[in-house]
Amino acid sequence: MAEELKDLLEKLSVSEEESKRVFSFSRFLSNSKGHEAWVIGKVMSNEKINKEVMYRVLRSMWFTKEVVNFVELKEKVILVKLRDVDVRKRLLNLNPWLFDQNLFSLTSYVKDKEIEEYIFNLSPFWVRLYNIPFDQMDRKIVLKVGETIGEVMAIDWRDRDGGWIEYIRVKVKIDILKPLRRVVYFVGKEDAEIVCAIKYERFPAFCYKCGIVGHKTQKCILEGGQKELY
Ligand SMILES: [Zn+2]
Incomplete structure (x- = not known):
């Protein structure tokens, strides 16, 4: 076997593709x-x-x-x-x-x-959810709304007992390879539909055209036909 292999390697002409090295x-x-x-x-x-x-x-x-x-x-x-x-x-x-x-x-x-x-595209972000009716703002609802954005990791109720709050903060694990969600349609009491706006805290630059993180609108990867993300 060793002889055979030696023979084979001697005769081998390595193509460009094959000559690429595998690094440990x-x-x-x-x-x-x-x-x-x-x-x-x-x-x-x-x-x-x-x-x-x-x-x-x-x-x-x-x-x-x-x-x-x-x-x-x-x-x-x-x-x-x-x-x-x-x-x-x-x-x-x-x-x-x-x-x-x-x-x-x-x-x-x-x-x-x-x-x-390693998975790098899933990253936690703090997200603000606006417009959830105060009387319907409970853990279950917040989890449901949050989960339309990503995996909910934490909820920051802020000053819930202090009365009126403008928004709730949730920490969500977001897949940044997917287009960003900017609203959640919430159907509340008596089938009233409410649009909950989403605001991302400390968020990287992203493209308003395709909604993906990592490039700006002027350099949209969907337009230039660029396939490689990052
Ligand atoms: Zn884009």
């Missing part, structure tokens, strides 16, 4: 000690990013005294070596992180997990 993910991580505190992120944008500036801004926003190392593993996919699991917890809780209106989608690093297996 772990070659970047000669020392994965302390990986329990690491995170991995992807810049979900078609815009050109100055990474050095981005790293600097993130470091200052994260407000951490320890050294933070950034390692680009693949275009726009960046490993962030934090030193403290509590810092990691805090940063993930405070998702989403935006740089210059671009989303840096952050998730936990998992040892030996391939880059392709």
